[in-house]
Amino acid sequence: ILYFGTDAQKQKYIPGLTDGTLMGAYCLTEPGSGSDALGAKTKAVLNAEGTHYVLNGQKMWITNAGFADVFIVFAKIDGEQFTGFILDKDTPGLSLGNEEHKMGIKGSSTRQVFLTDALVPKENVLGEIGKGHLIAFNVLNIGRIKLAAACLGGAKATATQSVKYANERVQFKLPISKFGAIRYKLAQQAIRMYAVESAIYRAGEDIYRKEQELLASGLGTNEALLGAAREFAVECAMLKVEGSEVLDYVTDEGVQIYGGYGFSADYPMDRNYRDSRINRIFEGTNEINRMLAVDMILKKGLKGEIDLMGPAQAVQQELMSIPSMGESDDSAFAAEKKAIANLKKAVLMVAGTAVQKYMNSLAKEQEVLMNIADMAIKTYTAESTLLRVEKEIAAKGEEALSRQLDMARVYLSDAIDLVEKSGREAIASMTEGDEQRLMSMGLKRFTKPDLFNVKDARRRVAAGLIEANEYCY
Ligand SMILES: Cc1cc2nc3c(=O)[nH]c(=O)nc-3n(C[C@H](O)[C@H](O)[C@H](O)COP(=O)(O)OP(=O)(O)OC[C@H]3O[C@@H](n4cnc5c(N)ncnc54)[C@H](O)[C@@H]3O)c2cc1C
Structure with missing residues (x-):
């Protein structure tokens, strides 16, 4: 309503929705259309008087349904034009199914919404007729970065519980936090959280800056925020995936x-474990978000908004040449920056090859798209972490940030391994013979890790947590 509503709709609903006297629900999914949201069957037909739309259909898995006052419902006018509608809870013909029996997030209400000749005043159409997809998908962009931040919040609580328990629990006459295997887990929880947090801050700042730029160019507040989020939709999709997977990792x-x-239902991890799992499913499943992220990158390339093929070809050229020993660079974080630049080359090499090989049938090569998505997500997150640490070191000095630097380095080391694995799988499936040999050689060159003592770095990270007795980064 805030982004797409008329002034009258905003005046009617926004004050109550913002002060909490009204609750909202968002009704897109149907029993037969989840990921394929535009396959919705709910239908709207204008009545003979031309005053109301008559809605018929069924919405599934609707969060807040049990206590919502306002429902945003997507339906196809005459079975064709996908359109948003605002329905009040007392709309004639709107009824609810029973509460779903869920694995987790039991504090939320999740019910079906039935529409049986539901009578909706014409002025309750939200946005333009036939443009419901703009509402549905633009709102999801913003929802995805917020979901990543919410996941991080859950992960922080879980990490704090983990370290407290590890400090309290004694086995073999020692707190289990003294054991290397447990320290590894505590450190790895923190490293992945710190990394995704860095990426969330980075994308958040990028969206904010773009929004300011669009405002300065004369756009209204809502158009500016939506436009900014659209500009960084790739990042939002990647963060949704990484945020929800970090939360699951931390919880597991x-x-x-x-x-x-x-494993006991009387201790907190039971609930954390069950509550975390949904995040990989809603706001677009992680499979859909991975494919979406790559699809958007490739489309930007095809539209000329980013130069994809140029760098991809430059990488191919580079592979044909003998690797230069280069001049030694002793500037701050030169090795890490070079490693990240190389990861980007690996992503471009694989993405560029996929586009050349498959052209329009690339969408059918989902395994390769997943490989590219994973490579891009790890590269983006690793770079974000290093950028953050570099910025903070400039302000506070290296000593104050030594553990964060450890985290950035361990994350980078892990990212290199994962990029190498995904790249190898993609190359093996797309190429053969000399081309395959050349690309494998390139991948090895771009994912050659500097030997770094990750064990000691993780121990230092864990020591900080154990001492603070909470998540402290
Ligand atoms: C607790 C809860 C709350 C929810 N709240 C809301 C809400 O408030 N409003 C709302 O509108 N919806 C809501 N949803 C619905 C949620 O967004 C959908 O469940 C989700 O989009 C997946 O749709 P689906 O369940 O139909 O799974 P499907 O789309 O059937 O997917 C099943 C599996 O197939 C995969 N898959 C599907 N299509 C493809 C493809 N093209 N390529 C590769 N893999 C594919 C998926 O990734 C998934 O792994 C909620 C769901 C739950 C469980």
Whole structure:
């Protein structure tokens, strides 16, 4: 309503929705159309008097349904034009199914919404007729970065519970936090969280700056925010994936740190574990978001908004030449920056080859798209982490940030391995013979890690957590 509503709609609903006297629900999914949201069957037909739309259909998995006052419902006018509508809870013909029996997030209400000749005043059409997809998908862009931040919040709580428990639980006469295997887990939880947090801050700042730029160019507040989020839709999709997967990782290791008590419904990890899992499913499943991210990158390339093929070809050229030893660079973080630049080359090499090989049938090569998405996500997150640490070191000095620098380096080391694995899989499936040999050689060159003592770095990161007895980065 805020982004697409008329002034009258905003005046009617926004004050109540913002002060909490009104609750909202968002009704896109149907029993037969989840990921394929535009395959919705709910239909709207204008009545003979031309005053109301008559809606018929069924919406599934609607969060807040049980306590919502206002429902945004997507339906196809005459079965064709996908359009948004605002329905009040007492709309004649709107009724609710029973509460779903869910694995987790049991504090939320999730019910079906039935529309049986639901009578909706014409003025309750939201946005333009036939442009419902703009509402549905633009709102999801913003929802995705917020979901990543929410996941991080959950992960922080879980990490704090994990370290507290590890400090309290004694086995073999020692707190389990003294054991290297447990320290590894505590450190790795923190490293992945710090990394995704860095990427969230980076994308958040990028969106904010773009919004300011669009405002200065004369756009209204809502158009500016939507436009800015659209500009960084790739990042929002990548963050949704990484944020929800970091939360699941942190929670899974939380269960492990708690041992048998992690499996007990009387201890907190049980609920954390069940609550975290949904985040990989809603706001677009992680499979859909991975494909979306790559699809958007490739489309930007085809539209000329980013130069994809140029760098991809330059990388191919570079592969044909003998690697230069280069001049030694002793500027700050030169090795890490070079490693990240190389990861980008690996992504471009694989993405460029995929476009050349498959052209329009690339959408059918989902495994390759997943490989590219994983490579891009790890590269973006690793770079964001290093940029953040570099910026903070400039302000506070290296000593104050030594553990954060450890985290950036361990994350980079892990990212290199993952980029190498995904790249190898993609290259093996797309190429053969000399081309394959050349590309494998390139991948090895671009994912050659500097040997770094990750064990000691993780121990230092864990020591900070153990000392603070909470998540402290
Ligand atoms: C607790 C909860 C709350 C929710 N809240 C809301 C809400 O408030 N409003 C709302 O509108 N919806 C809501 N949803 C729905 C949610 O967004 C959908 O469940 C989600 O989009 C997936 O749709 P689906 O369940 O139909 O799965 P499907 O689309 O059937 O997907 C099943 C599997 O197939 C994969 N898949 C599907 N299509 C493809 C493809 N083209 N290529 C590769 N893999 C594919 C998916 O990634 C998934 O792994 C909620 C769901 C839950 C469980």
